[in-house]
Amino acid sequence: MAETHINTISGKPLESQEYLINMGPQHPSTHGVLRLLLTLDGEIIHKVEPHLGYIHRSIEKMCEKDSYTQIVHLTDRMDYLSSHMNNEAVSLAVEQGLELEMPERVKVIRTIISELTRLSSHQLWWGVFGMDLGAITTFLYGFRDREMIIDIFEETCGARLTMNYNVPGGLMFDIHPNFQKRTKAFVAHFKQKLPEYDQLLTGNVIFELRTKGVGILSKEDAISYGVTGPSGRASGFSNDVRKHNPYSAYSQVEFKEALSEEGDSYARYKVRIQEMWESLSIIEQLIDNIPEGDYKAKTKAVIKLPKGEYYQKVETARGEFGVYIISEGGKSPYRLKFRSPGFSNLSALDHMAKGAKIGDLVVIMSTLDLVIPDIDR
Amino acid sequence: MKAIIKYISSIFKALKSLFRGMAVTGHYISHPKEIITQQYPENRETLKMFDMFRGEVVLTHNERNEHRCTGCSACEVACPNGSIEIISKRIEMPDGKKKKVIDKFVYHLSMCTFCNLCILSCPTDAIKMSQDFEHAVFDRSQLTKVLNKTGSKLMEGVR
Known part of the structure; x- marks a missing residue:
């Protein structure tokens, strides 16, 4: 509650009260059109209310009229930084309904490209996180390394961001002959450049003071709010779908789930840096062993799912992404629901930001790695 | 006394961490060949998209x-x-x-x-x-x- 202050001239008590302020929907640090209604006492945050709907495109409703191959490209436009994993979730859900077993080649390629997408997403996040804290340098370094991955996608998938490369039944094209060479060159390059990230930001005194102990989320709260992905793992909540419910080729590779106990912004930062190392090691394990074979399983021209309910979850760069399809047996779903990681992560923001300052709110939001089209589909 | 030493050493640690980051920036100033910026639209003639690119x-x-x-x-x-x-x-x-x-x-x-x-x-x-x-x-x-x-x-x- 607001405290009463004394007017120094008249000696009478001054009444102060909470006030409301809008952050966004065009605030640059919100990474999109997120409107936060802040209840403040001075600079102390009492309440954060996210107001959604500024970028709602009714994707779930649109899916009800589209065929299963057409749905995939809409998921690109939700979490555009992990578009490949979103595509994969829909493809896997449809394949689950068709009871299709993918060729090994498809599984391995999907896994490699998923990990490359995760890397590119974390690189962008790292660059933008630095920028949110006032360091423009990091943005340029993050984008420098990301550009190499984007080139790989452009050559193999045909697009830089909205790839639409996974289709129900396999991949859209076979990989480009340069794919392996380029990926290996990137891994070698990035292994040298990742320590630079630490050198620039991790040990920096300003950075540490602004992130350590800011926006603490306990393990219990992470579970009850459903905070998944690196943000949840930083609180010690082991929730990696790749580890617990392996899909594609994740059961063939060895990797550690990056976990931390502190649950503050610094821990979330460390977990993501650790994940980048793990992704690099997963790519290294698979890139030389892409099996020969078909890049596509045989499917009918018009895919019709048998009547029933199908759920498939994957691990995107932000957390657990789920696709829930209810089919009536037709060529488009009766109802389709996406469980987007950003939405659940955003719900914990109010809890985390209570008592923090406005400057800290920017840090907390940035470490949650929110992508607004993912929250508001 | 201990608090003062701790305070002063923390200042030096902080300064050191700043210079550690500056070293990276300094490296790229002295190695202009490692800069990968492309000048678009000046390089329009030579800029070629990949064959798979969907325009x-x-x-x-x-x-x-x-x-x-x-x-x-x-x-x-x-x-x-x-x-x-x-x-x-x-x-x-x-x-x-x-x-x-x-x-x-x-x-x-x-x-x-x-x-x-x-x-x-x-x-x-x-x-x-x-x-x-x-x-x-x-x-x-x-x-x-x-x-x-x-x-x-x-x-x-x-x-």
Whole structure:
């Protein structure tokens, strides 16, 4: 509650009260059109209310009229930084309904490209996180390394961001002959450049003071709010779908789930840096062993799912992404629901930001790695 | 006394951490060859997109102004957002039979999401994606294009 202050001239008590302020929907640090209604006492945050709907495109409703191959490209436009994993979730859900077993080649390629997408997403996040804290340098370094991955996608998938490369039944094209060479060159390059990230930001005194102990989320709260992905793992909540419910080729590779106990912004930062190392090691394990074979399983021209309910979850760069399809047996779903990681992560923001300052709110939001089209589909 | 030493050492640690980051920046100032910035649009002549890059849909014509589109509308059906409209007409063949051919292949670039489903659905490989990515125009109506050239006709032997 607001405290009463004394007017120094008249000696009478001054009444102060909470006030409301809008952050966004065009605030640059919100990474999109997120409107936060802040209840403040001075600079102390009492309440954060996210107001959604500024970028709602009714994707779930649109899916009800589209065929299963057409749905995939809409998921690109939700979490555009992990578009490949979103595509994969829909493809896997449809394949689950068709009871299709993918060729090994498809599984391995999907896994490699998923990990490359995760890397590119974390690189962008790292660059933008630095920028949110006032360091423009990091943005340029993050984008420098990301550009190499984007080139790989452009050559193999045909697009830089909205790839639409996974289709129900396999991949859209076979990989480009340069794919392996380029990926290996990137891994070698990035292994040298990742320590630079630490050198620039991790040990920096300003950075540490602004992130350590800011926006603490306990393990219990992470579970009850459903905070998944690196943000949840930083609180010690082991929730990696790749580890617990392996899909594609994740059961063939060895990797550690990056976990931390502190649950503050610094821990979330460390977990993501650790994940980048793990992704690099997963790519290294698979890139030389892409099996020969078909890049596509045989499917009918018009895919019709048998009547029933199908759920498939994957691990995107932000957390657990789920696709829930209810089919009536037709060529488009009766109802389709996406469980987007950003939405659940955003719900914990109010809890985390209570008592923090406005400057800290920017840090907390940035470490949650929110992508607004993912929250508001 | 201990607190003072701790305070002073923390200042030096902080300064050291700042210079550690500055060393990276300094490295790139002294190594201009490692800078990868491209000067667009100055490098327009040399900038080449990858062959797979999806720029926009084009209807391929050969040197005799013939295309391969039979007007089967498979791409129109495959398109998730209605960016393709095929307006066909019936013409009379020399042998008296009537045949369906395309009148206009209308492509709304403003609605296209570059998902590539039309290209995959085409049974005669009539359309493909070009690598042109500079789509900016001054008026929205310019984004609605008719892809078949005037006077073009169906290639011999394509059905």
